[in-house]
Amino acid sequence: MHDLIAAPLQDQHLILRPGSRRAVKVGSSKFADLCDAVAGGQPVPAWLVDVARRVWGVDASGRPADAAVLVREPGPYELSRATWEINLGCDFDCEHCYLGEKRFEGLDWDGKERLLTVMRDAGVIWLQLTGGEPLIDPQFPAAYRLAHELGMQVELLSNGSQLAKPRMMELLTALPPTKTSLSVYGASAETYDGLTRRRGAFKRFTRGLDAAVAAGLNIDLSLIITNRNAHEADAMRAWADRLGLPYREYANISPTIHGGAETLPSQSPEHLTHRAPFTGCPAGHTFFHADPFGRASICKVGREPNIDLPTEGVAGLARLGSIADSLMLRTGGCSGCQLSSTCRVCRPMAKVFQEAKAPLHSYCQHGMKETAS
Structure with a gap:
């Protein structure tokens, strides 16, 4: 597997390290120099050897550039970020979940492989894998590996229930995600299991969190605050502080993607946050979302109209900007x-x-x- 990724991004050129959130901008002449070294089987250029050692502690001296660096081709659009619901199935049944009925269905392996290849060709550099619970998908390990091999920086959004499994931790330590965002639903088994409607959920989450921390994964926590666990909000914050992990709080519950309001009673009114005025977002222009069937939409909320990526390929994304403008x-x-x-x-x-x-x-x-x- 490559040690570094060289990726064009609009008018910029980036050097990235798989699993690291740090990126280095380089000029067009250095980027061209690197591309020539890779194409010609030459050693890693001296300037990149210095950058790799200084920024990531990687020793690339004397290595063939084509073995150490994966050079990404520019995409035809400005779409550098994407999220993918690999599957909507989940081992929890949270009462506040915006997905509503969580059916375990989606693309077969050929479809998943095609979708990831289309994303790569579209210029996606940063990919968030989510669900449902992505780690319970039988094809998650293969999809995760392929995303890395294609030169994407992969982030995970998970409930953490699978992280203590040895095979899962072996995969994530061998190919670290740039970030693993874990949802926290309480600070005690009674509250956590009640909200997720799964006995033993708290124990599985705690084991997974401890395994991820011990492995040195880059973790942040999403504290989900509802009327069921609001009394433990301070305890959840204290838990994150003890572990030295950054966290964000989410209390604004939305309807389901199917238009159901059954999730809204779980809100804790005193914890609702007032968002800043909406002044626009990059959805559909520099970012897109793909559901389990590979249907690309501007985001997780604005799911219609969408584009069937496995069928239409990269060219279909040309319509996404106008779809975004119309939905706004x-x-x-x-x-x-x-x-x-x-x-x-x-x-x-x-x-x-x-x-x-x-x-x-x-x-x-x-x-x-x-x-x-």
């Missing part, structure tokens, strides 16, 4: 809103709430004003 137009109940300049919710998310017939105060400032009065 304020329509329906948001047309002509006088508070649009300070709205905290993107149009696709507002549509999800509206389709779920959610209370206005759960997503809209007009509803917040009515509640306050």
